[in-house]
Amino acid sequence: MKFFIDTANLAQIKEANDLGILDGVTTNPSLMAKEGIKGTDNVMQHYKAICEIVEGDVSAEVISIDFDGMIREGEMLAAIDEKIVVKIPMIKDGIKAIKYLTSMGIKTNCTLVFGPGQAILAAKAGATYLSPFIGRLDDISYDGMDLIAQIVQIYAVQGYQTQILAASIRNPIHIIKAAQYGAHVITSPLESILALIKHPLTDSGLEKFLADHKKNNS
Numbered sequence: 001m002k003f004f005i006d007t008a009n010l011a012q013i014k015e016a017n018d019l020g021i022l023d024g025v026t027t028n029p030s031l032m033a034k035e036g037i038k039g040t041d042n043v044m045q046h047y048k049a050i051c052e053i054v055e056g057d058v059s060a061e062v063i064s065i066d067f068d069g070m071i072r073e074g075e076m077l078a079a080i081d082e083k084i085v086v087k088i089p090m091i092k093d094g095i096k097a098i099k100y101l102t103s104m105g106i107k108t109n110c111t112l113v114f115g116p117g118q119a120i121l122a123a124k125a126g127a128t129y130l131s132p133f134i135g136r137l138d139d140i141s142y143d144g145m146d147l148i149a150q151i152v153q154i155y156a157v158q159g160y161q162t163q164i165l166a167a168s169i170r171n172p173i174h175i176i177k178a179a180q181y182g183a184h185v186i187t188s189p190l191e192s193i194l195a196l197i198k199h200p201l202t203d204s205g206l207e208k209f210l211a212d213h214k215k216n217n218s
Contacts, residue, residue, distance in 0.1 A: 001179045002056070004187035006167070008035045008046065012190045013053050019193075024056035026109070026131075026167070026187040028087065029063055044080060051081040059109045059129070059187075061087035062097075070097040078106045085128060087111045090118045095125045102126035109165065119151045123160035129185065134178070135168035144168070145177045152182040172196045 002023035005016045008031040016022045027050070037046045047060050058081070062073040070093060074086040078101075085107040088094045098108045102125065109129040110122035114137060122130045132151060134144030151164050166178040169188035172195040178186045 001183060002163075002185040003193065004056070004059075004165070004185055005193065006031070006169070006187040006189055008032045008037060008050070010049060010053065013050060016190055016193065017053055021193075022054060022056070023185070024058060024083075024187075025050055025054055026059040026087070026165075028061045028111075044076075047077070047080050047084065051083045054083070056083065057085045057107065057129075058083045059085045059087045059111075061111065062089075065089065065091060065093065067093040067096050067100075070094065071100060074101050074106060074108075075104075085109045087131075088127075090114075090122065095121055098122065098125040098127050102128075110162075111167070114147070116147065116150045116154060119162075119164075120154060120158075123155065123158070123162040127162045129163050129165040131165045131167040131187070133168035134166055134174055135170040137168075138170070145174075145181060148178060148181045148183055156182075 003021050004024040004026050005013055006026045008027045013025055032043055037043055050058050060077045062070045064070045064073050070088060077086050078084050086101055087109045088097050089112050090110055098110055101108050107128040109131055110127040111131045113119055113130055113132045119130055132147050137144035148166055163184035165185040165187060166183040167187050169175060169186055169192055172192050175186050175188060
């Protein structure tokens with residue numbers, strides 16, 4: 001399973017990359033705004049800076065919701081770097097845009113997915129990635145991991161090549177379950193990835209090893 005980091009913060013991207021397990025980055029307009037990145041030129045430069053850090057795919061989201069606007073933005077984003085994956089919302093014109101961009105050799109990530117029917121349409125249109133939002137489903141008392149399990153089964157049965165990218169990750173359990181259920185990719189805040197490292201028995205065991213070493217060498 002690939003690990004993407006969901007942020008526009010360059011320091012966090014560098015930290016995740018330094019761990020040696022980072023496969024890519026996802027961003028969105030909200031994450032850009034959080035970093036104070038405003039204006040088309042600045043946003044484009046920021047995407048370029050991200051691409052210079054990571055070796056894998058970098059998802060960059062369009063803000064248009066009409067076909068012509070999404071195509072215009074998608075082509076502009078794809079021209080930044082070959083690593084760019086154009087994020088397209090799961091709407092009617094979005095499906096059309098995914099089909100068109102795919103036919104032009106541009107990678108796409110269908111985002112804001114909350115149901116298996118949407119996942120089927122995105123795969124039929126040729127999306128490179130599909131982003132089901134686990135945490136947001138949990139927020140309304142649905143089990144987001146059930147959706148991952150459904151999509152994994154459907155894609156396996158139908159032979160779809162679209163990669164399932166578990167998004168809206170809120171905690172390390174989401175990451176573990178996504179791996180268990182067969183997601184191809186997760187995208188997560190850095191803190192959830194780092195939380196996978198932690199275990200109280202690891203801490204106490206290391207403390208004992210170091211104490212015994214000191215005792216034996218004093």
